[in-house]
Amino acid sequence: MEVKKIAVNETAQRVNEKTEQYLNTLVRAYDQVLGTLHLGGRKADYDDTNYEFVGGANDELRKKHYDKSLRLLWKAEQHASWSSFHDLSRDEEMLMKMADDALNESEKREVERIKTAEFKALLDREYTPAQKQAIVNILSLIGHGEAYAWLVSNEVLRDVKSTGAKAALTMQVLEEAKHFVVLRELIMAFGMEIPRLPVYEYVMLEGTLKAKGLEKFFGMNVLVEGIALSIFGALSKYPGLEVLQMFHLDESRHCALPTNYLKTQPLTWWEKNNPASMVKRFMMVLPAIPLAMKMEKDFAELGIDVFEFGGSLVRKVINLAYRVGFHLPLPQENMKAFVNYMFNAYCSATREGHNFREFLDAESTLGEAELAVEREVFGIAS
Secondary structure, three states: OOOOOOOOOHHHHHHHHHHHHHHHHHHHHHHHHHHHHHOOOOOOOOEEOOEEEEEOOOOHHHHHHHHHHHHHOOHHHHHOOOOOOOOHHHHHHHHOOOOOOOOOOHHHHHHHHHHOOHHHHHHHHHOHHHHHHHHHHHHHHHHHHHHHHHHHHHHHHOOOOHHHHHHHHHHHHHHHHHHHHHHHHHHHHHHOOOOOOOHHHHHHHHHHHHOOOHHHHHHHHHHHHHHHHHHHHHHHHOOOOOHHHHHHHHHHHHHHHHHHHHHHHHOOOHHHHHHHHHHHHHHHOHHHHHHHHHHHHOOOOOOOOHHHHHHHHHHHHHHHHHHOOOOOOOOOHHHHHHHHHHHHHHHHHOOOOOOOOOOOOOOOOOHHHHHHHHHHHOOOOO
């Protein structure tokens, strides 16, 4: 696959990097002080420097219990055919036996492939070292995000009402666990340095984890999962990254969950329009703007304009937010215009000869199947 690198303003990138490093030191130190004083601070027991939860990988325990439990998970459709459950995959319906592990057949083949020397040779053949590092930098945003998604979905499980809703959230908890461990192996297969959480994403994820009640739905299932869905949609056609199509399908269900749940348990007018709630949601979204600026160089290395990607993402996330009732301080079209203005202001300052563009009209997802899924999830006309 031929990738045409996009030139970036190196001075702007150095400023972005220094700014992020300074803010990261400040925010992390502040959270550490609050934690020491038992006044709050970082909530997640997650070590993003080492890309592991506190306590280490402990893969032996995972294999003995998480992997084994999912392999042995019996299916109601097979053992209670009289029930209304339809929980067998196509392969299981045909073979009438349990899958070897928690993954479907395509995922299992991909996971096995990324462990082989052949797969690593493919990566070396298809990508330059700079491109491999860029892919790792971008995917690690979601890799770290999956750790928080795992924690957040577990907490939302307590807040949703109805058996069906709790069953749906239980499956998301299981899928987030799978995403974290599988994506971690994929990222490590590139053999490049895995960066810590950028401070902007750290603030976004911690804000989501600390949010109250169904506001976690907005932070995780609308905003963070929307970012993940867009990244998987943009990269799943790149060589060696085909397994991201499976992640894309999972994330589409996670993004659709607020829509489906809030049809049965709709937000009240006050929950939708409470000024304090709208401001908190906006504060969750706001770090995405400097995050895009910081990630410009990595996306450019892969031939992707980060602001076209960001515009595509913001259009979808804002549509979904208002669709399910998570309103922001400005009307929907004004909110889009604000983000588009910020993107253009940055480009005017850093790109020679930049002309005003409607970045939110861009489409970054590749593949007709992926686009069809997103149109349904985000409520966007084809």
